[in-house]
Amino acid sequence: MNQTSASDVLRALTLGLRVNPTTEAYPRNSESRTDFEEVEIDSLERIAQEVFDCQKCGLCLTRNAAVPGMGVREPLVLVVGEAPGADEDKQGLPFVGKAGAYLDEWLKALGFSRQDTVYITNLIKCRPPQNRDPHPDEIQQCSPYLDRQIALLKPRTILTVGRVPSAHFLGGAHRMEDIHGRVYEFRGIPVVPTYHPAAVLRNPDLRPVVWKDLKNLHTLLVVKGLAGPLPTRSTR
Ligand code: SF4
Secondary structure (H helix, E strand, O other), rough: HEEEEEHHHHHHHHHOOOOOOOOOOOOOOOOOOOOOOOOOOOOOHHHHHHHHOOOHHHHHHOOOOOOEEEEEOOEEEEEEEEOOOOOHHHHHHOOOHHHHHOOOOOOOOOOOOOOOOEEEOOOOOOOOOHHHOOOHHHHHHHHHHHHHHHHHHHHOEEEEOOHHHHHHHHHHOOOOHHHHOOOOOEEOOEEEEOOOOOHHOOOOOHHHHHHHHHHHHHHHHHOOOOOOOOOOOOOO
């Protein structure tokens, strides 16, 4: 092994770079072409920075703060909402304000929290004006960020809250009353759609419906040995 090759290997390993498997790791000929190809490694931090700087759709003109998401890696549950609301746009954090506090109650009822078992994000990272539905072209521009987050996070389950993110995962337009109560799959990950916490705050009749969906989600994790029994004292 010549000195250049050895140092390249060391550098690649130190930086966490992937050595191109099609390239010989130890070329016999010192005059061969570039020994190693640096592969850009994606990261949640890189995605967050791209989201903060993003100008791919018109929502960058009206946002106060882009909201990439928050939580833990390899979460038991990835919660995906539609888009930041007014409070999220002010603070740059997902699911804050009343709906966020209510979502935290749901998670607590399952024994989870965004501090240790959950990652929370949205399909769209910037707030649509007056909280209107995101336009299809905005979803098209923004959803690759979510795809990359899912690839990195490797969530055990996905909980979609609301019609728009649920429809995104299921494909096509759907009404919540038609799709909730069942488990779907996205790239091998179970997807449980349910109502948005803000919708349940507006319509308390949806509480038992959502609780049933949440219990379905919890059961999936129990079956996989990833969660224990439900907490005896919950806030549901
Ligand atoms: S909504 Fe998404 S695509 Fe549009 S500006 Fe914000 S981060 Fe970029």
